[in-house]
Amino acid sequence: MNSPKKLNYETRPLKFVERKMLLSSFSRICYYFKENYQYIGLGGISFTDFKLFHKELHIDEMHSIEGGSFSLSKLEVNNPYSFITIHTGHTSEVLHNIDLTKKTIAWLDYDGTLEDYMFTDISILFSKLPIGSLYLITCNKELKDPETSNIYEIDTFNDKFPNQIPYNTVKKDLATDRSHLVIGKMIKTAIDKTIKERNRIGENIKFEQLFNIVYQENRGANMFTYGGIILDKEQELNTLNIEHLEIISNTDDPFTINLPNLTFKEMDLLNCSLREEEKLEILIQDNVFTRIDIEKYNKVYRYLPVFMDIRI
Structure with missing residues (x-):
């Protein structure tokens, strides 16, 4: 994972919001199951999620798991806690060396575009992860041929991902504004295939989608996060008490993280006017805010980062 050489993951506002929103759902789920979880992620050198x-x-x-070019010494220097085990190597190799029978939160936050090995990782994880485990994948959602930099032709895409493309997929479905639909279906199909194999040998489990998130950092990559939870077949999703959280989406309609461009003073003013429609209407009429600004803010204000320059 070499993107930390270009980006500081601790100061990307949309990534920060996504992380905090996911945390709000993780905490409910961990409380529900009341068991210790392990976390598997791609920490890079910032270890922000960790x-x-x-x-x-x-x-x-x-x-x-670190498959980039950082040396083990550099990774260990940046390791914030002694209990984080750093594994160097490819995810599809390293995952075999981790005990996946423990309740797990696995967030494989890849910095590249969709690749075939990501489906290998899915097969490895879902062949062992127990009930209550969470799985998330994040990748760049652009589906472009590296040789031409254009959207894949269907035949080329099918050659790259044989027998994995949803039925009736056409080229326009691979465009960036729709590609998350194709990627999500491919991931869900791969997960369900492994779950079905486990049920065939006596288990009684299912995978429930919880996350379907898209965002684009300012002048950055178009990112897609998909994920969910393994449950007993008989368990209803509403028992987890997370369905009202903004980030939860078990449909094809993604949750889009889109931040308004507001000053600190403007955010304070909105905070004082939340759910006060008359006050908000006056602010709109006075051209302080647009309705779109307010709608964007309402969706994410609980999770917004505050970055400040301080002397230490």
Whole structure:
């Protein structure tokens, strides 16, 4: 994972919001199951998710997989906690060395576009992960041929992902504004295939989609996060008490993280006017805000980062 050489993951506002929104659902689920979880992620050199999930979810068993060019010495220097085990190597190799029979939150936050090995990772994880485990994948959702930099032709895409493309997919479905639909269906199909194999040998489990998220950082990549939870077949999703959270989506309609461009003073003003429609209408009429600004803010204000320059 080499993107930390270009981006500081701790100061990307949309990524920050996504992380905090996911945390709100993870905490409910961990509380429901009342068991210790392990976390598997791609920590890079910032370990941002690891620090957050340890502090907020009290997870003490963590595995960071690093397949980039960072040296083990550099990774160990940046490792914030002694209990994070750093594994160097490809995810599809390293996952075999982790005990996947433990209740797990696995967030494979790839920095590249969709690749075939990601489906291998799915097969490895879902062949063992127990009930209550969460799985998420994040990748760049552009489906472009690296040789031409254009959207894949259907035949070329099918050659790259044989027998994995949804029925009736056409080229326009691979365009960036629709590609998450194709990627999501491909991932869900791969998960269900492995779940079905486990049920065939005596288990009684299912996978429930919880996350279907798209966002684009300013001048950055178009990203897609898909994920969900393994449950007993008889368990209803509403028992987890998460369905009202903004980020939860078990349909094809994605949750789009889209931040308004507001000053601190404007955000304070909106905070004082939340759910006060008359006040908000006056602010719109005075051209302080647009209705779109307010709608964007209402969806994410609980999770917005505050970055400040301080002297230490």
